[in-house]
Amino acid sequence: MRTTAFHLVTRKETPQDAEIISHQLMIRTGMIRKLGAGLYTWAPLGLKVLQKIENIIREEMNAAGALEMLMPAVQPKELWQETGRIEDFGGQLLAIHDRAERDYFFGPTHEEVITDFVRNEVNSYKQLPINFYQIQTKFRDEIRPRFGVMRSREFIMKDAYSFHLNHESLVETYEKMKLAYTNIISRIGLDFRCVLADSGAIGGSGSQEFHVIADSGEDAIMYSETGEYAANLEKCEAVGLLDSRAAATAEIEKIHTPEQKTIDSVAAFLQVDKTQTIKTLLVAGVDEPVALVVRGDHSLNEVKANNLASVASPLRMLDDDEIKAVAGCDAGSIGVKGFKGHVVVDRTVANMSDFICGANENDYHFTGVNWDRDASFDEIQDIRDAQVGDPSPDGVGTLNVARGIEVGHIFQLGNKYSKAMNAVVLNEQGKSQAMEMGCYGMGVTRMVAAAIEQNHDDKGIIWPANIAPFAVAILPMNYQKSERVRRTADELYESLTSQGIEVILDDRKVRPGFMMSDFELLGIPHQVIIGDRALDENEVEYRNRTDMESIRVSRDTINDFLAEQIKA
Amino acid sequence: MRTTAFHLVTRKETPQDAEIISHQLMIRTGMIRKLGAGLYTWAPLGLKVLQKIENIIREEMNAAGALEMLMPAVQPKELWQETGRIEDFGGQLLAIHDRAERDYFFGPTHEEVITDFVRNEVNSYKQLPINFYQIQTKFRDEIRPRFGVMRSREFIMKDAYSFHLNHESLVETYEKMKLAYTNIISRIGLDFRCVLADSGAIGGSGSQEFHVIADSGEDAIMYSETGEYAANLEKCEAVGLLDSRAAATAEIEKIHTPEQKTIDSVAAFLQVDKTQTIKTLLVAGVDEPVALVVRGDHSLNEVKANNLASVASPLRMLDDDEIKAVAGCDAGSIGVKGFKGHVVVDRTVANMSDFICGANENDYHFTGVNWDRDASFDEIQDIRDAQVGDPSPDGVGTLNVARGIEVGHIFQLGNKYSKAMNAVVLNEQGKSQAMEMGCYGMGVTRMVAAAIEQNHDDKGIIWPANIAPFAVAILPMNYQKSERVRRTADELYESLTSQGIEVILDDRKVRPGFMMSDFELLGIPHQVIIGDRALDENEVEYRNRTDMESIRVSRDTINDFLAEQIKA
Known part of the structure; x- marks a missing residue:
């Protein structure tokens, strides 16, 4: 393909609504154009x-x-009524009514x-x-x-x-x-x-x-x-991080923790590690409110929580008033000691001892809390997000x-x-x-x-070989005026094309720098620059889009050289 | 492809709503299945x-x-407002509203x-x-x-x-x-x-x-x-069929033609050929009613009429009351003599002489009418349908x-x-x-x-080679039980497939007659029937779907024979 017979319209500017690099590069290279919200033309x-x-x-x-x-693409609504999925999909379903007022969806x-x-x-x-x-x-x-x-x-x-x-x-x-x-x-x-x-x-x-x-x-x-x-x-x-529960060594103690409402601030205030604390979250349950308890440095996994039999689905956190009614305090001071309701603890929490939790009383926490002696739970479940450094659940290695x-x-x-x-x-x-x-x-x-997203640098796209729009770009410098450049470019183009290699030859009348940066942007894997200076030595210039290092190759062997590079 | 690995569901019955043969055959072969009105799944x-x-x-x-x-596929309505085509397309446009209540069409x-x-x-x-x-x-x-x-x-x-x-x-x-x-x-x-x-x-x-x-x-x-x-x-x-207008030879005469309201009946009643009559049709005009006049055996071409400058677009025939008001008679007796309004005659009509037309009075016609002497027209135009036997407009041959x-x-x-x-x-x-x-x-x-529609017979489809779903059907008789049949079929299948020929091997456990009629219906161009009787003589049977004549081919040469047939 010759550029003048193709449709190539690159842009220097990044469109305002393009937040991620692939969107920016697809617009800048002219691969896509926006027709409307979420509607794109593929050039x-x-x-x-x-x-x-x-x-x-x-x-x-x-x-x-x-x-x-x-x-x-157009589906009768009746089929969706059979499976009852209309509600599941909700507003994502694009409703269509035909001239006979029958109902359809764009699938x-x-x-x-x-x-x-x-x-x-x-x-x-x-x-x-x-x-x-x-x-x-x-x-x-x-x-x-x-x-x-x-x-x-x-x-x-x-x-x-x-x-x-x-x-x-x-x-x-x-x-x-x-x-x-x-x-x-x-x-x-x-x-x-x-x-x-x-x-x-x-x-x-x-x-x-x-x-x-x-x-x-x-x-x-x-x-x-x-x-x-x-x-x-x-x-x-998320596996349990403690193999067994250590014996209690501390007495339970109620500490005044004014204004300490987060795990971070409580741990800092008490000068302990967050792993010594637990976090209690209250959610709506099927029968009664449920307390979900994870270690202070862990985060609740809402999908896992949602799948629990005792928890109402979809998952709903109790609001401030409900928390007050259930726990007798604000969100920052909830604890397991004396909690009236169903308690689900994470696997790690189940084996903690001498830990710190809210006292169900504003501005107070307990330290030295121990299960059985001071508090109890109803279920042990995996309810936290796995995190980097955890043992892999299959026992092989640690998670990243x-x-x-x-x-x-x-x-x-x-x-x-x-x-x-x-x-x-x-x-x-x-x-x-x-x-x-x-x-x-x-x-x-x-x-x-x-x-x-996976294959780009600050100059543009770097196409993987099998999906590159063209395998080779021939970039002649001064194609319009140098007979020798034109002949060399045309010959290479014909030769590669006849071998079934997809080539784009840039025969536009544009400045060399413009052409070079256009093809950096476009990310064509193999680029051959043909100019008079190299041709004086019977050579052309080759660049691979991945490393962009320029090497000289003999004009006589460039064809085989390229075939090699493409195979590699 | 083996039938058991494919999806082949043929039907004996013709669906009730399938009026034309392609629709019937596409359903019977299982190429398409109906999902809803005008909606088909392509199997x-x-x-x-x-x-x-x-x-x-x-x-x-x-x-x-x-x-x-x-x-x-989804197009913003605003673009269609720019060209004003929404009215042109009318109800054919499938309107869509998205969740933000913006308007679109399914293109x-x-x-x-x-x-x-x-x-x-x-x-x-x-x-x-x-x-x-x-x-x-x-x-x-x-x-x-x-x-x-x-x-x-x-x-x-x-x-x-x-x-x-x-x-x-x-x-x-x-x-x-x-x-x-x-x-x-x-x-x-x-x-x-x-x-x-x-x-x-x-x-x-x-x-x-x-x-x-x-x-x-x-x-x-x-x-x-x-x-x-x-x-x-x-x-x-439609060219004029008369090169020049013959001189008048008859006197104009008003004839009582009771109950004769069509060209056919008037011509029969008067015992003349229809080519001696003219037909006058009244349509709404831009300024005044327009009479469109074609020879009695010709038919008005409504597209041509609609394109006339003097005629209102879209074309509208005057109704009975309007005709009465304009011509003073019913539709069956309209004529050109004395007609008050714009008269457009077809090219052939312009050169007619001694012709017959309605008298603008119920139950009366004129015979021996001649232009200029008895009546006049305003325009000569091509307003009729061309018909078989007319000279071709480019002067070469006659029309069919x-x-x-x-x-x-x-x-x-x-x-x-x-x-x-x-x-x-x-x-x-x-x-x-x-x-x-x-x-x-x-x-x-x-x-x-x-x-x-173009390629079928009473047994089914006859696919043109380049669009046949498979080039060759291998139809083994008793594939399940005859080791020799199976081996021969499998070998041929492998051999043809390895040459890039698209083959379907019917390895279903069905009766021979059922299999044969299925593949007649499916219309695969080249069919090879493999059975023990022919194999006894080291032969297989070949049929071309076009002529369906069965010939014996040596098992040793069937491969080359098929390659030849496919090339031909």
Whole structure:
């Protein structure tokens, strides 16, 4: 492709609404343009990257035995009434009424439509297992669309849905999908982790997320530094840090702690480490208020708390008046001694002794508190966030944290949808049975942004080889006037193109510095600069976008040299 | 692909709402399934065909220098207010309101969005010409969706939009697109015609439609049997059939023609040929009622009539009361003698003499009417439908008619959109100038249906080679039990697959007759039947879906034989 036959419109300015680097670079390179809130046009440059990702996804999904199909974007509301998910999705569902006043949604996901398709198409166990996927434009009416295509309203998703006679078959396909996702993101060339995840509103028994590692990631990923374990912070198991409870050595004592309302200030005031304190949080319970107790230096994990049987879902912290009524004091002074209500302690807290807690009386704390002797609890649960330095839950190594961008999520759904929609098959015994189901999502447009978040420097994008819009950029200095430069550039262009290498030749009439910084910004992996000075010595200049070191290569061998570099 | 690893669900029954053969066959083969009115899911079998068509389109559009991009499906209403097209599209526009109560449409076409994109991206003549395209899901809220994907509401379209400094550049790209369309439909393997067309609601100066020829086509295509000329009936020029006006030979006479209200009955009653009569139709005019006069055996072309300067647009026939007031009689007796109003005659009518017309008095006609002597007209225009046997307007051959399915439409839009939306560039003189614009649509999902309408027999589909879902079907008789059959089938499958040939091997446990009729229905071009009887003689059976004649081929040479057949 020659630049003059392409559409290349770069910008020097960073748009005001672009908070993250991928959004900034996608606008500056002209990959995308904003049409409206959360709506983006993919210019030819951006679409080239998007399609390379789509093709990798398609190849790996096909290789894993999934069958591509395409469902309508517009979905009848009736299907969503069958599963009762309209409330779960709430305002994210974009409602549509047609000329006949029938109700539809612009599909945000397709569990209902595929389950309807399958219940009409599949009636025997002999047709199972089967795994369908599509690559499709979806819409979620985000309250606050932002970060460009990272959190847009219209976006492209690869969604797959598998159907099974039993759980074993589901697990088998689930593992195949996990491997396919691993292959996809590896081929795209990104550093990622597959982590245990909470199933959230989609439901089901088990799920894992795929995160592209990047400093700007919205999610915290806990992983074992030396082992295999990795989990979303929401889901990461936090082990008990004390193997057993030491015997009490201190007497309980009530201390006046005026104005000390946080763990930090209480510990400082009493000159003790925060690990000697506990933090008591009051939430609404199913039957009675529940006290959730974590060590002073730990933080409550709200997803874990929400999943507790004794706690009302969705999780709700008691307000100041409720706290006063339940504990007899303000939030800063709640404690476990004498607390009337259900007490759930974190695993670590259960083995603490001689600890400090609020006295359920404003401006007072107890020191030297010990379980059984001074206070009691009803349950021991994992209710805290894991933190850096914790032992990994699988026993291998200690945990570290990384930031991740979620690009994929795979779920074992079980029969949630098939039961609600009566998607049944006859089993080998001729009996009707609800199918087991899995679903597997991958953000295609988001993957482009994630790739940039992970691969850029202060000059621009550094494309991984397999998704670069072009493999090679030929940058001729003075293409318009130097016959020799033009001939060399054209010959190299023809030669590389005929080998199936994707090349962009910049034949614009622009200043060398402008051209160079444009292609630094665009991040084309291999750049060949052709100028008269080097040609005097029968050489051209080569730069790799990763290190940007300039080397001279003979004009006679540049073709082979490039082929080598591209293969490497 | 093995059938058991694929999703193949054929049906014997024709669905009740499937009026045309493509719709019936697409349902029976399981290519598509209905989700709602005008909403279809593309099952893996159907999507394979669709994607082959998409890829051919993509390759030819790229080769013609068009750049692929992707615009949002959801379009802000404000853009449509700029061009004032909301009324033109009317109820077909699917309105959407988001959670912030802003108004959008699910895009039925993208002239507004691309013009907005280009006015922000292109500001110099140096960036022109440029031609963008996308392959995208669109929505048109048809009042009566029917014919399966032929007239669905959600559909896939390839839409391209070109921008130019001047009309010459527009014409150049328009011709390139015409060639690209010709290449695309030729490669898909369909018999088609490129015809002159009316520009309709899209607007602009010139346009051509691409029609796939099929008996079930909704459109009449007039074409020269021996020449190049072809046009949509709406647009086809109808030449004057009389070179000059013969001298009057008869006296005018008023004849009582009781109850004779149609041309047929009047001609029969008077025992003359219909070519001696004229038909006068009254329509609303810009200033006064207009009489449109065609020969008795001709039919009025409403599109041509609507385009007349003297006629009010949209065309409206006068009702009975209006006719009475204007002509003094009922519709069956209107004539040109004494008619008070604007008279437009067809070219042929202008040269008629001694003709018969209504007397503007119920139950009376005039015979022996002659222009000038007895009546007069204000304009001679082409206002009739061309008909079979007419001389071709380009002077080469005579016209015949074919039925066509419109799959493409290319337009020279001029500056209609660029002026309305202020899409300007600086020209070579540094002056601001509205861009010239072309647009080029192609129905992708509809192309699949059109291909079937043209290529089927009473057993099922007969796929053109380049869009067949599979090139070869291997049909083993008794695959489960005959070790020899299975080995032969598997070996052939592996061998063909390794050569990059797309093969489906039917490894289902079904009766031979069932399998054979399934694959007749599916229309796979090359079918190899493997059974013990032929294997006894070291042979297999080959059938081509076109002629269905069965021949024996040696097992040793079947591979090469098939490769030959596929190439042919």
